[in-house]
Amino acid sequence: MSNANLVDMVDLTVSLRLPGAPDDESVTALAKAAAAGGVGVAVVGVEGLSLVDGPAVSAAVMAMRAARAVGVRLIPAICPIRTGGTLADLRAAERAWRDGHESEADVVTAVWRLTEPTDDALLLRRIGDLARARGAIVVVPSVDRSLSAGAVAVEGAVATRLGLAAMPEAAEAIGVARIIEVARLTGARFVVSGVFTAAGAALIEQHAAVGVSGVVNAANLLCDEGALLRRPYDTRLLQAPPLSTSTSRLALLAAVKRGALLVSSGHRHVPKRERDLEMTRATPGGTALASTAALLSSVLTPAEFLHAACIGPAALLGCTPTARVLLPAVDDDLSILVRELSA
Amino acid sequence: MTAKQKLLSVPHLLGIEGLTRDDAILILDTAQSFVEVNSRQLKKVPALRGRLVALLFFENSTRTRLSFELAAKRLSADTLNFSASGSSVQKGETLLDTARNIEAMGPDLVVVRHEASGAPWHLSRVMSGAIANAGDGQHEHPTQALLDAFTLLSRWRRTAAQGLDGKTVCIVGDISRSRVARSNMLLLKLLGARVRVAGPATMLPAALADVYGVDVYDDVDDALFSGDGVDAVMMLRIQKERAARAVMGSDDDYAVGYGLHRERFDRLHAANDGIVVMHPGPINRGVEIDAAVADSSSSVILDQTENGVAVRMAVLYLLAVGMARTDVGSAA
Amino acid sequence: MVESTTARVLMDHDDVRRVVARLAHEVNDALQAAQRGPLGLDPSKLAIVGIRTGGAHLAFRLAEQLGIVMGRVPEVGVLDITLYRDDVLSGAAMPILKGTEIDFDVDGRPIVLVDDVLFTGRTVRAALDALLDMGRPTCVLLAVLVDRGLRELPIAASFTGRAVETTRDERVDVHLVEEGATADQVVVRVARDRRAR
Known part of the structure; x- marks a missing residue:
């Protein structure tokens, strides 16, 4: 593939992981990888890094500076609401963060991110209330946790044949419906991450006026569950959310082309060691930052990609994307796999 | 040497799927x-x-x-x-x-x-x-399914080449979580049998009929007695630890609704006195199968072992x- | 099927019939003699065991002939020695099991083991192991249709139909009507790449 001139990719759901070498990750390394992959702004869920305490905030600020040095703007997403977390945690984190970085003009909009889905509507409502008051965007996984617990695949013929623990597509419809109603109730802006079903995408598109947007992982536009059958149990195909049915994949792709859904680079790379684990024991993977644009060139036109991965998310965050030359894809696992599957 | 040697077409036995x-x-x-x-x-x-x-x-x-x-x-x-x-x-x-x-x-x-x-x-x-x-x-x-098929063939005095054509086997239990059921559905079909599966709706995955070409029933009496009835019934073990996950009611509910209890067995035996009763073991006596039924002459549970x-x-x-x-x- | 240029017929249909009849007489004579010997064999307990597949057919023929000679047809069993072969896991032997069918107790009986061709002796070794795993016969005698020499183990036939000198690159094929041949025939021919039987 030849180099393409595109503006920065703006990625709303990047994890703090370095493609290709997840054991060697640091914010600096991530920033370099993001820059190489054409990402200009990355919202980073700083997992394992509580922003409540002072040192962590300083570390995050340092990381942002380091990222800017290589031409990437990092927006650390506050994600204090984990399972069992309370609103008090969020308030504390928010306070600590504001105190620590008020000199940083880079943060256009505050982003809060829930790393796990919640089926606690009350908690979601309180987060929404607070986010609206602060002008923050809340990124929430799409699925209902009680229906998706333990699942590594979508319920249906493929999961039944392979004997994989699975969730129904309705897990997303329920989760998305809840988020839409909370958005309506609170007036906060929500971004539903990891949309993977046609029904979830349709709900988001219908209710865009409420202030809800959706992000689909690149992997879900490229592969569907049929890939599991051609290469059974390949943990490189383990995704969060899972690969969807081919019907859903096509619907997602159509929604992206209409501009109704945004695209992110996905979650993280699957390291070599984890590829040998059983499906249920491996942690979910996804596309790497560096190759998303190249991978998606097979299903999206440059203009469609530009909107879904750059202009759309930038508008949401209130920043202006800058021009950049994208490098050809770095060979990472999923890009190789997709090539094999389509061959 | 003689004609082409016939060996397994696969180097490993990973499942019944993939076997010819x-x-x-x-x-x-x-x-x-x-x-x-x-x-x-x-x-x-x-x-x-x-x-x-x-x-x-x-x-x-x-x-x-x-x-x-x-x-x-x-x-x-x-x-x-x-x-x-x-x-x-x-x-x-x-x-x-x-x-x-x-x-x-x-x-x-x-x-x-x-x-x-x-x-x-x-x-x-x-x-x-x-x-x-x-x-x-x-x-x-897969070996459980193979020994089940072997047991049925022996009981019916058929060779493997004759297969199970014309026979109907009903599998009852938690189909969605059962590897025994999966392997058995595949192998029984491969050998020509007709397969019915039955269990509470919470234990039947939606794609069952499409994927395996089996007849799906959420009423065990329909499964056992409708049409021409069945020639063998395979009771799956109910995993009590899974009951907590809200897929079934109590043991007693299951025994009455889906178990092979005395009355259900007698009816089955009256309809077909050659009925074969199977269970992969270990048995929860009194839950999925009545103790006396498991020990009856229709039972091939010990043959299976x-x-x-x-x-x-x-x-x-x-x-x-x-x-x-x-x-x-x-x-x- | 048989390449006539390199094949020579060792025995034809009538030869095979005559040889089996002769073997029956020899077996009977030996048993009668042994009855008075130190082992004290009981000829009425005689059983014939054929080694699959050629030996099995010959065992039934021998038993039939013995019925004529002795006035009583002895019991016949068939032995599948595949599981006892020393070359089954080296890929040389045909690994498909046809099954052993010996419906009588071998304990305390004189047994005549029957094979079509005696060659290296490894088949007979395997057959002896298989037979002895099933019980304790009073004695085991060996009857073969053809002894082609080239032994690799110290094994000898008690009753030999025809002895013939062969080389390692030859093979001896026994065609029997039970196997679908139009007539019984024993053929010696040059084998190119296969290890001869």
Whole structure:
């Protein structure tokens, strides 16, 4: 593939992981990888890094500076609401963060991110209330946790044949419906991450006026569950959310082309060691930052990609994307796999 | 030498899926020869003398492990026992770490039981021996299905080549989480039987009919008595620990609604006095099957256990000779 | 099927019939003699065991002939020695099991083991192991249709139909009507790449 001139990719759901070498990750390394992959702004869920305490905030600020040095703007997403977390945690984190970085003009909009889905509507409502008051965007996984617990695949013929623990597509419809109603109730802006079903995408598109947007992982536009059958149990195909049915994949792709859904680079790379684990024991993977644009060139036109991965998310965050030359894809696992599957 | 040699078309037994009907017939016919060996006073043949069979049981299963171990010993193979309890698995060692350590001991055959679907497939990529799946997650339990088919064929005095054409078998229980059901649906269909499955709606995955071509019932009496009825009924073990996950009511509810209790069995027996009752064991007496029914003359539950050894001998033997053929082929 | 240029017929249909009849007389004579000998064999307990597949057919023929000679047809069993072969896991032997069918107790009986061709002696070794795993016969005698020499083990036939000198690159094929041949025939021919029988 030849180099393409595109503006920065703006990625709303990047994890703090370095493609290709997840054991060697640091914010600096991530920033370099993001820059190489054409990402200009990355919202980073700083997992394992509580922003409540002072040192962590300083570390995050340092990381942002380091990222800017290589031409990437990092927006650390506050994600204090984990399972069992309370609103008090969020308030504390928010306070600590504001105190620590008020000199940083880079943060256009505050982003809060829930790393796990919640089926606690009350908690979601309180987060929404607070986010609206602060002008923050809340990124929430799409699925209902009680229906998706333990699942590594979508319920249906493929999961039944392979004997994989699975969730129904309705897990997303329920989760998305809840988020839409909370958005309506609170007036906060929500971004539903990891949309993977046609029904979830349709709900988001219908209710865009409420202030809800959706992000689909690149992997879900490229592969569907049929890939599991051609290469059974390949943990490189383990995704969060899972690969969807081919019907859903096509619907997602159509929604992206209409501009109704945004695209992110996905979650993280699957390291070599984890590829040998059983499906249920491996942690979910996804596309790497560096190759998303190249991978998606097979299903999206440059203009469609530009909107879904750059202009759309930038508008949401209130920043202006800058021009950049994208490098050809770095060979990472999923890009190789997709090539094999389509061959 | 004689015409083209007929061996298994697969190097490992990872599941019934992937086997041809000829493969199934070969395994079942070979098992028939081992039934004769097992009827002797000296139940041992030297076929696998000097070969090492590793038994990797990451999930507890005394019965299946003993059956495989006995099969290996009757073929004169050495056995290497590895079970998850008390081993380094509990210290966080992964399947692959364990496999590589066992690999260093050079097993020719590896029997694996694991709670994750697909674990044997993973092992087949990193180990040089032939893999026999002794049950993986909710996926497959191929030797159980083979011994069930073998038991049915013996009961009905048919050869494997004659198959199960014209027979209807009903599987009752938690179909969605049962590897025994999966393997059995595949094999029974492969051998020409008609298959009905029955269980509470919470235990029936939606895609069942499409994927396996079976008839699905959420009323067990419909499954057993509608149309021409059934020739055999296979009761699956109800995993009590799973009841907590809201897929079933109480044991009593299950026993009344879906169990093979006395009255239901009597009705079944009246409709077809040749009815065959099966259960992969261990039995929850009084839950999925009544104690007296399990011990009745219609029950082949003990035959299943006995045939298990012969079927596993056949599987180990055929995988071993298959591997020998491959070695010769690649050396030539 | 048989390449006439390199094949020579060792025995034809009538030869095979005559030889089996002769073997029956020899077996009977030996048993009668042994009855008075130190082993004290009981000829009425005689059983014939054929080695699959050629030996099995010959065992039934021998038993039939013995019925004429002795006035009583002895019991016949068939032995599948595949599981006892030393070359089954080296890929040389045909690994498909046809099954052993010996429906009588071998304990305390004189047994005549029957095979079509005696060659290296390894088949007979395997058959002896298989037979002895099934019990304790008073004695085992060996009857073969053809002894082609070239032994690799110290094994000799008790009753030999025809002895013939062969080389390792030759093979001896026994065609029997039970196997679908139009007539019984024993053929010696040059084998190119296969290890001869």
